[in-house]
Amino acid sequence: MAGADSETKRIVFLGPPNSGKGTQAVMLARKIGIPAISTGEMLRAAVAVGSELGGRVREVMDRGALVDDELMVEVVSRRLAENDAVAGFLLDGYPRTAAQARSLAELSPIDDVVLLDAPEEVLVKRALGRGRTDDREEVVRERLRVYREQTAPLIEEYENQRLLRRVDGDQTIEEVEKAILCVLARNGA
Ligand code: AMP
Numbered sequence: 001m002a003g004a005d006s007e008t009k010r011i012v013f014l015g016p017p018n019s020g021k022g023t024q025a026v027m028l029a030r031k032i033g034i035p036a037i038s039t040g041e042m043l044r045a046a047v048a049v050g051s052e053l054g055g056r057v058r059e060v061m062d063r064g065a066l067v068d069d070e071l072m073v074e075v076v077s078r079r080l081a082e083n084d085a086v087a088g089f090l091l092d093g094y095p096r097t098a099a100q101a102r103s104l105a106e107l108s109p110i111d112d113v114v115l116l117d118a119p120e121e122v123l124v125k126r127a128l129g130r131g132r133t134d135d136r137e138e139v140v141r142e143r144l145r146v147y148r149e150q151t152a153p154l155i156e157e158y159e160n161q162r163l164l165r166r167v168d169g170d171q172t173i174e175e176v177e178k179a180i181l182c183v184l185a186r187n188g189a
Contacts, residue, residue, distance in 0.1 A: 018118075
């Protein structure tokens with residue numbers, strides 16, 4: 001599409017927490033042969049090994065807030081500069097704010113933005129069923145509130161750029177996978 005190399009795929013997965021982005025991102029990225037880059041996973045890994053980055057983000061993540069834009073822009077810029085991202089990438093959980101979206105647009109063209117969404121009660125039920133320590137109901141609700149406030153406005157922006165592909169996340173994993181492949185094929189991915 002927009003890039004010089006038609007083989008290059010640069011995809012963004014947008015959607016609320018527990019919409020199934022992570023699962024679908026890994027499956028699709030493997031299928032296309034590009035790295036699935038989850039900023040949430042990168043940050044959790046940093047916390048787990050106790051790195052300096054981990055120390056800086058742990059408390060923010062625990063309360064369901066967003067890590068500051070400057071730090072996230074740095075983390076993602078470095079990751080996209082690695083060799084495996086040259087032929088394309090699938091970003092899962094980034095951008096999440098208008099500032100991150102602006103920075104990404106300067107860093108690289110994007111071919112498709114896949115929006116996975118589901119009703120709020122489905123998302124909350126999934127989160128609580130998963131039982132991670134940061135998944136207490138109040139934190140789950142806070143993460144959803146932050147999504148609606150800071151991230152959801154990006155939907156319209158990507159729609160205006162004709163990059164948005166909507167997929168119903170309230171289906172089985174297999175059905176969602178099929179729907180994603182279908183919207184991407186329709187748009188030349
Ligand atoms: P996720 O696994 O994508 O839901 O991310 C888990 C947590 O990591 C989020 O609740 C945020 O605290 C933090 N995080 C991940 N990606 C971002 C981002 N793009 N901007 C700010 N914070 C992020």
